[in-house]
Amino acid sequence: MSVAKQRTYELIYLLHRDVSEDDGAKLQDRLNIVIGEFNGSVLKEESWGKRKLAYEIKKGVNTYNKAMYMYVVFKSQPSVITELERVLRISDYCIRFMNIRLDNYDPASILSLSAKIEEPATEENA
Numbered sequence: 001m002s003v004a005k006q007r008t009y010e011l012i013y014l015l016h017r018d019v020s021e022d023d024g025a026k027l028q029d030r031l032n033i034v035i036g037e038f039n040g041s042v043l044k045e046e047s048w049g050k051r052k053l054a055y056e057i058k059k060g061v062n063t064y065n066k067a068m069y070m071y072v073v074f075k076s077q078p079s080v081i082t083e084l085e086r087v088l089r090i091s092d093y094c095i096r097f098m099n100i101r102l103d104n105y106d107p108a109s110i111l112s113l114s115a116k117i118e119e120p121a122t123e124e125n126a
Contacts, residue, residue: 004077004078004079005077005078006039006040006075006076006077007075007076007077007078007101007102008043008073008074008075008101008102009073009074009075009076009080009081009099009100009101009102010071010072010073010099010100010101010102011031011071011072011073011074011084011097011098011099011100012069012070012071012072012097012098013069013070013072013088013094013096013097013098014053014057014067014068014069014070014094014095014096014097015027015067015068015070015093015094015095016062016064016067016068016093016095017050017064017066017067017068019068019093023093024047024068024070024093027091027093027094028045028070028072030087031072031084031087031088034080034083034084034087035074035076035080035084037080037083038076038077038079038080038083039076039077040074040075040076040077040080041074041075041076042072042073042074043073043074043075044071044072044073045070045071045072045073046070046071046072047068047069047070047071048068048069048070048071049068049069050066050067050068050069051066051067051068051069052065052066053065053066053067057095057096059095064095067095067096073102081099084099085097085099
């Protein structure tokens with residue numbers, strides 16, 4: 001019997017800006033349940049807040065120019081990605097999502113990445 005290798009993944013997904021905190025939390029709970037079903041664990045989850053999009057996204061009859069960014073780092077079997085993408089596709093709140101496999105997960109580098117994203121633009125780094 002072979003044991004599936006656990007890998008570290010990063011998931012970023014965008015929720016439309018009118019979603020309530022409760023609905024966003026319900027979707028995150030659903031994603032956490034899916035990850036748990038595949039013997040995975042969530043290492044980090046963050047809300048990066050509402051931000052203006054670089055370009056408008058058209059989904060169905062709606063057009064979005066702002067979204068709430070959500071960030072999750074988790075460890076699980078590779079087969080979890082298919083189920084996570086299915087859940088995000090059928091969600092009414094999710095506009096876009098992207099999964100990335102992290103080959104060498106270093107929590108310190110991820111923390112520095114999120115600090116750079118939160119850093120306000122100044123004249124020196126604008």
